[in-house]
Structures are given as structure tokens and as C-alpha cells.
Amino acid sequence: MNHSTPPDLTQLLIELYDKISSWEHTVVKDSGLSPAQMHAVEIVGHHQQLRMKEMAELMGITTGTLTVMVDRLETLGLVHRQANPNDRRSYVIVLTAQGQHHFNAHHKLHDMLTEELTASFDAQEKVALQQLLFKLVRHF
Amino acid sequence: MNHSTPPDLTQLLIELYDKISSWEHTVVKDSGLSPAQMHAVEIVGHHQQLRMKEMAELMGITTGTLTVMVDRLETLGLVHRQANPNDRRSYVIVLTAQGQHHFNAHHKLHDMLTEELTASFDAQEKVALQQLLFKLVRHF
DNA sequence: GGTTTTTTATTTGACAATCAAGATAAATTG
DNA sequence: CAATTTATCTTGATTGTCAAATAAAAAACC
Numbered sequence: 150m151n152h153s154t155p156p157d158l159t160q161l162l163i164e165l166y167d168k169i170s171s172w173e174h175t176v177v178k179d180s181g182l183s184p185a186q187m188h189a190v191e192i193v194g195h196h197q198q199l200r201m202k203e204m205a206e207l208m209g210i211t212t213g214t215l216t217v218m219v220d221r222l223e224t225l226g227l228v229h230r231q232a233n234p235n236d237r238r239s240y241v242i243v244l245t246a247q248g249q250h251h252f253n254a255h256h257k258l259h260d261m262l263t264e265e266l267t268a269s270f271d272a273q274e275k276v277a278l279q280q281l282l283f284k285l286v287r288h289f
Numbered sequence: 290m291n292h293s294t295p296p297d298l299t300q301l302l303i304e305l306y307d308k309i310s311s312w313e314h315t316v317v318k319d320s321g322l323s324p325a326q327m328h329a330v331e332i333v334g335h336h337q338q339l340r341m342k343e344m345a346e347l348m349g350i351t352t353g354t355l356t357v358m359v360d361r362l363e364t365l366g367l368v369h370r371q372a373n374p375n376d377r378r379s380y381v382i383v384l385t386a387q388g389q390h391h392f393n394a395h396h397k398l399h400d401m402l403t404e405e406l407t408a409s410f411d412a413q414e415k416v417a418l419q420q421l422l423f424k425l426v427r428h429f
Numbered sequence: 430g431g432t433t434t435t436t437t438a439t440t441t442g443a444c445a446a447t448c449a450a451g452a453t454a455a456a457t458t459g
Numbered sequence: 460c461a462a463t464t465t466a467t468c469t470t471g472a473t474t475g476t477c478a479a480a481t482a483a484a485a486a487a488c489c
Contacts, residue, residue: 162309200438213476214476259302270421
């Protein structure tokens, strides 16, 4: 007996966060995009349609920063500024086919990571983790 | 009945990661440090003694980047380059008293976040989450 | 309907974060 | 002791970031 006691929850959350962070960093580098660019692609991919304002809000950056970032992403052919028919001040940002491809590929990597991390979990443990994380995430 | 089914594990991990990320961003801003600087302080605080090489490795950045970062942190009075008696090529980076203070304060915020997120968890759920996260983190 | 205010996005100027490549100095190896 | 490897720093280029100023359209207000 005597399983070494696990670190406290705070420590575990920090550790999980750090490890996901460096994993993300590694896999993103292989994609040719910067972390910030991939994050932008993920945000647009997840929400499908976003105005600059909303997108900046979701990413926690200013619209000024986002303007130049979307400029580059457009040059790279990953996103597109569509005219917003309801409001001529704003655009709707959407993924191009190539952007969508990056998004899908990246999401697949995330799925593989989850697989890997929970490879030794039985079905019951997976459900338990799922429910606990759901409860956790809801309290932010 | 009929609890709406929670998102899959991948989605939950991404969501958790994103939310910790933006929480971190917010609280760090209030501290006057940049996210990268706080991360550096956390790394040094956690490991106590680090050479540049090791520190760069842990942070996933090059030593070139770290040199200028530690320069600034030293100017800000948060860390100190100590001579390494075993190897005159390298330094040992340590926190100053002020750096330690920042580290402690930030860690306290992490504890408060954990408290908050698990406020509605009973003791059994907390232990279950702890054990599952421990198992998860070990598989990176 | 016309004026004022608010909202949306861009531009600009400054600085921090990052890398790759090259330089320097110390340690290690043969 | 010479050659190689290692640890750090420097430099030049690019990206990420903000705050403040600008411009244009929409909304609010009489």
C-alpha cells in the first residue's frame, strides 16, 4: 500500500495547464503557424462567424492587435473578411477552406492527445472525469 | 431529469485550458507583470534554483530569448543571477525577496481559484477529481 | 430630419517576446 | 594541449501587444 499522495488540486490544475500549454506550443510549431495565429484559427473555427470586436473579446486582445493579425491571416489565406450586410462598419471573419483544414487537423491532434492521456482509464473513469470537468468548467 | 449531456473530454480540456488562460491573463495584468514574466517567476519559484539552459527548456523558449527576459526581471528586482561555483560559464537564477513575494501572491490567487471552482464539490468529488487529474497529468 | 453620441474597425508609435544565427568563454574529451 | 562541446550572450528580423488617435457608419435624441 501507501500510494504516494497526489499533489493538491491547485498544483494539479497548474501542472495540467502547463503541460497542455507546452504540448500546444510543440504541435503548433510543426504546423507553421504561430501559437497566436493558431489560437485565432481555433476561435474562428469554433464560432464560425465573428466580427472583429467579438473575436478580440474572445481572444482577450484589443481590436488594434487583431486588425494586424487578421491582416496576416488573410495574407496567409486562412481567414477572410466578409462584408457584413447588416452593418457596413464591420466585417464577418470566416475561415477559408485552408483555414478550415488547419482547424480540423489541429482538433484531431487534440483528440489524439485526449486519447493518449486517458488510455489507461476505464469507461467509468472517463465518464467520471467528464462529469467532474464539466462541473468545474461551468463555475468559471 | 435529462441532464444535458456534457461535451466530450477533448472539448472540456480545451475549454478548461482556455478559461484558465484568460483568468491568468486577467490576474497577471493586475500584478504589473506581463504573462511571460509571471510565468518565469512561477518557474523559478517552483524550482528554486535553475540555470539559464534548464529554465529556457522548462519554459519552451530559447536561451537567447531568456537572456533578455532575465535581464529585465533583474532590472525589475524579481530575480538574481548568482555565480555558479561549479561552472563559471553558467549562472544560477533565483528569486529575490520581491520575486518570492510575487510568486506567493500569485500562488494564493491560484488557490482561491481552485476553491471557487470546486465550491460546490463535496469532499468525495474533490478527492475523485484530484485522483483523476493526477492520473491524467502523469501520462503526459 | 439633422445633430450628437456611440460603436466598429484601422492606423501609428512604442515596446516586449520570440527565433535563428553568430560570437565568446569555459568545460570536457581525446 | 588541441579540438569539441556546452552555456550564455548579442544582433537583426518578425510578431504580438497596447494605448491613443482617426475615420466611418449606426444609433440616440430632440
